Every structure is written in C-alpha cells, then in structure tokens.
Amino acid sequence: MESLYNVFKRRGYTRRDFLKSALLIASTIGMGPSFLPQVVKALESKPKPQVLWLSFQSCLGCTQSILNSTSIVPADVLSEYISLEYHETLMFSHRSKEAMDLQKGRYVLVLEGSLPVDGGFYCTGGGRSAEEILKSLMDGAGLILALGSCASWGGIAHAEPNPTKAVAVDEILKHKRVVKLPGCPPVGDVIVSVIASFVVTGKPPEVDGEGRPRVFYGQTIHDRCYRRPFYDAGKFVGSFEGEDAQRGYCLYRMGCKGPITRNACATVRWNGGLSFPIQSGHPCFGCSEADFWDRGFIYRPLSVVEEGFSWKEALAGALIGTALGYGTAYINKKLGGG
Amino acid sequence: MSDVAFYDFVREPFLKLALWVFFLGIAYRFFRVLFLGIPHDYAKPKGNPYYMAVKKIVIKPTMGWTFREIFARRAINFIGGFMFHIGFIGLTFLVPAHALLWREITGLPIPMMPNIVSDMLAYSAFGSLLVLTVHRALNPVLKLLTGKDEYFANLLIGLILFTGLLATKWAGSGYIWILSIHIFLADLLIIYIPFSRLSHFVYYFLSVGFMGWNAGKRGVSF
Numbered sequence: 001m002e003s004l005y006n007v008f009k010r011r012g013y014t015r016r017d018f019l020k021s022a023l024l025i026a027s028t029i030g031m032g033p034s035f036l037p038q039v040v041k042a043l044e045s046k047p048k049p050q051v052l053w054l055s056f057q058s059c060l061g062c063t064q065s066i067l068n069s070t071s072i073v074p075a076d077v078l079s080e081y082i083s084l085e086y087h088e089t090l091m092f093s094h095r096s097k098e099a100m101d102l103q104k105g106r107y108v109l110v111l112e113g114s115l116p117v118d119g120g121f122y123c124t125g126g127g128r129s130a131e132e133i134l135k136s137l138m139d140g141a142g143l144i145l146a147l148g149s150c151a152s153w154g155g156i157a158h159a160e161p162n163p164t165k166a167v168a169v170d171e172i173l174k175h176k177r178v179v180k181l182p183g184c185p186p187v188g189d190v191i192v193s194v195i196a197s198f199v200v201t202g203k204p205p206e207v208d209g210e211g212r213p214r215v216f217y218g219q220t221i222h223d224r225c226y227r228r229p230f231y232d233a234g235k236f237v238g239s240f241e242g243e244d245a246q247r248g249y250c251l252y253r254m255g256c257k258g259p260i261t262r263n264a265c266a267t268v269r270w271n272g273g274l275s276f277p278i279q280s281g282h283p284c285f286g287c288s289e290a291d292f293w294d295r296g297f298i299y300r301p302l303s304v305v306e307e308g309f310s311w312k313e314a315l316a317g318a319l320i321g322t323a324l325g326y327g328t329a330y331i332n333k334k335l336g337g338g
Numbered sequence: 339m340s341d342v343a344f345y346d347f348v349r350e351p352f353l354k355l356a357l358w359v360f361f362l363g364i365a366y367r368f369f370r371v372l373f374l375g376i377p378h379d380y381a382k383p384k385g386n387p388y389y390m391a392v393k394k395i396v397i398k399p400t401m402g403w404t405f406r407e408i409f410a411r412r413a414i415n416f417i418g419g420f421m422f423h424i425g426f427i428g429l430t431f432l433v434p435a436h437a438l439l440w441r442e443i444t445g446l447p448i449p450m451m452p453n454i455v456s457d458m459l460a461y462s463a464f465g466s467l468l469v470l471t472v473h474r475a476l477n478p479v480l481k482l483l484t485g486k487d488e489y490f491a492n493l494l495i496g497l498i499l500f501t502g503l504l505a506t507k508w509a510g511s512g513y514i515w516i517l518s519i520h521i522f523l524a525d526l527l528i529i530y531i532p533f534s535r536l537s538h539f540v541y542y543f544l545s546v547g548f549m550g551w552n553a554g555k556r557g558v559s560f
Binding site: 218220223231232233252253259260289290291302304305306307308310311314315317318319320321322325328329 | 358360370435438442454513
C-alpha cells in the first residue's frame, strides 16, 4: 500500500505541496512545529488508511462533507488517499465479507447515520439489519468514527417521535471506544485530520467525556467567534434586514446557539477556510450538540423559555395567586371571627 | 447527564416552573395580606393619611441620606445596601441574556448593557453582599433580627453572582456546566422568593405607604 507522499508524487504535486499538507495535519491535530519531522516521516512511510464506511439512517451529508474537504490535502489526493475499501451505499453488500478480511486492528470504521433498534424492519442491507452489519465489522477496527450528529447522538431520526427507535452508534457498541465527530455535517477537514492523526500516531485522538476529540470540540463556537467582541459590548442584530446585521453585530438575539455548541466551525471554517454560518450572517443552530432537532427554536434567543412564557402566562399565574390569596384570607377571617 | 442536557433542563421546564411559582406565589402572598385588611378604626384622622402615604413612598428612599446618617452611624448598611441593590437589580434586568428573557415576559423594550458595566455591577454587588453578610453576623442588633432565611438568601444570591462572573470570565471548557449551574441557582431563587423575606420588593410600597398612612392618621410627621 502506498503512503500519502507516494500519492502526492504520482498525482504530480511537489514535495513542497506535501510538506504544506503535513504541516496542516500536524497543526490541526494539535502537534507543535517540533513534531513536524515525525509527522512527515509517518506520512512518507506509513500506508494509506483502509476505510470501511457504513451508512445507516443518514442523508449522506457527511460523505459529501469529506468529499468537499480541500484545505488539508488536494481533493484528488484525498479521494485516493482515503482508501475506501467498502461503502455500504456505493458497493454491493457482499463486499463487506471481503472487507472483514482486512488486517485487523488497522482499518478505520466510519459510521454515518443512526441505527434503528426496531428489530430489523428499517435500514436493512442484503437481508441483514443495520445492527448485524455493524457488529460484523466492529471487531477488527483500529479506529471507530461516529461521523455526524446522527451517528453521534441519533440525529434527526432520533428526534421526536423517533419512529424507527433510532439510537447513536455507541449505544450499540457499548464496550468499544467510539470517537465522535458530531455536526450536521461535521467539518470535512476535521474528518480528514482525525483519520490522518490515526495514521501518524497509530492511536485514536484524545477525547472528552462525550467521546469528541478535544482538539476540535474543546471549545464552544462562542469562545472562538470573531463576533464575540460585539456580544461583550452588548451590540446585537435585531433583524436580518437591519443595519445591525450589515455591521456584523452578534447574532445571539437572533437565536445563535454558539454559547452551548462545541465545534471547530469558528476556527477551521468551511469551504477551504472561507466562511462558516455566523460569518455568513446566520446564527449557529447548534447542530453538533445532542438532540438539537428537539430544541426547536432556531430563531429565538437561548435565554428565553423555549416554549414561551409571556405576560399572558405571568398574568394567569398572578390571577390564580390572587384568587387563592383571597380565598385563604376569607377563610382566615371567618375562622378568626373577623 | 451531559452539560447541554442539564442546560436544556434548567432553561426550559425548570425555569418555566420557577416562573409559574414566582408569579402565583407573589400574587398569593400580596393579596392574602391585602384582603385580610385591618380592623375598622372609628377615630377621626388627625391629619391626611392618603397624602402622607404617598409622601412617605416618594421621599423614603432619600430620607436617610444625610452625611451624618451615612458616614457616622450606618455607613455599611447604607453604602453596602445601595451598591448591592443597584448591582443586583441592574444585573437581573439589563444583562443581555436576562433582558431578552424579561422582554419576552413583559413585552417591553428593556435595554441591554455591555459586559464592562455588568462586570462592575457584579463585582460591586458581590463585594457588598459579602460585607453586608459579615456585618449582619457580627453586629449585635442585626444578629438578633437575622434568621436562617437571611443567610440562605444571601448564600443563594452570592452563588448566583459568583457563578455568573465565573461563567463570563474564567469558566474555560467548563463554561456550559457553570452557566447551567448559574441558571439552576437563579431558578431556585425565583422559586424561593415568594416563600421568603426576599419578597420584600413587592411589599415595599404597601408597607411604606401604610407607615405614612398611619402617621397621617395620627397627625404626626416623619
């Protein structure tokens, strides 16, 4: 199997291009400049990763996301480097048998979409349930990636009323170490970096309590948002058409969920580092946090009561309290002989 | 339970419950006292009770503001109390996240203040609360007037101010937990207000007005 450097050379790229990619990989996985020689050596010598990609209840947006990743390595190199040995959606299901013969402990098992635990009615392939397909391939994986919010948390299929009884993959793989890359979809460059870091270090990345790589999910969007100074100054966008929006003020009032959302959007950004939702003028709706579909109120500020609590509810409460107060006072007076 | 799940709990069902308890409880206590009323007094008033009631409400906040009163006798009470109340009320209503909640509840265009102002108010409110609590514990007269209720209320408010400052300044990767704990404690405070002396902000005008009314009835000045 050839290495990343071999793919670069065969595709006609220079060594400088390769070194630039290696530097990007080293920096995105949190390694300092002093580790660059080790990273370069690993990417020169280690064979490209063997990837088994299983798609369950998903929209394939995560597949699209990795295909659109262009910041770390050029697109044509990437599509060749990520050696897709088996893709449940793209290949015949009998290939999974061949995939099982891959070298155990070496391949990367990428899981996209949530799993239905309905007894094998939804999301079947080749007569087997999604759970059976997953369990047949999990033992030989050196790295298991739950890609996207569906695989990580259950996603849209898991949202109320959850007709397929969808669950996140780690609920099936209870005794396996699953690295989660939530997002709808996750940032493509993050996926590439995590796979590349596995090639370089030979082990999964350091994760937080929820199984997310700390280097990408350690901080909230709010912490790294370039609009944060406007939040601190109390300057907020009041409407998408207003002058405040044109000035690029903070989108908290428009329902931005950045303060409770951990992702790399604000640092790595999308489309080759071009932009991310907030930079494009839209509030973050927290797609990388669990059950964000059920949170529901995309365009309402985080601090308000989700289902609403207006003056009507306040007045209703006060009227009930008044009636109870009057009743109690009346009884007290009667009992007291007043 | 993850931090975001806890955040969703304290921000949605628990906050909603707290607001219902608050509005219902405050109205219950206020109108219960009001409807109980006072025994009818057949004596003819010596002054003008209603005028004196209004006068008392209007001038009460400035009545103690003499140099001697403030600096010679009750400096801690006046200065500390003023700083705490200004800070706490300002933070409760004018911090952007809080203001948006009150806008939703009241429908009024409540202004929002920048972080630097809220930081100053938070430090002054937190510092003055500490001083007032120590003063309360050491002053022989205040000690007799103080019960568990006051200490619990001070502790709760102190924790809310502290976690609020922590969340905005030093929370780091624990931001969502600290913020959720801040909201949880605020929910507890909202629930606790109707059951405690913290509800004095509702009775303030009633009790001060009643004092003025009594003075007017007896024909004395204050």
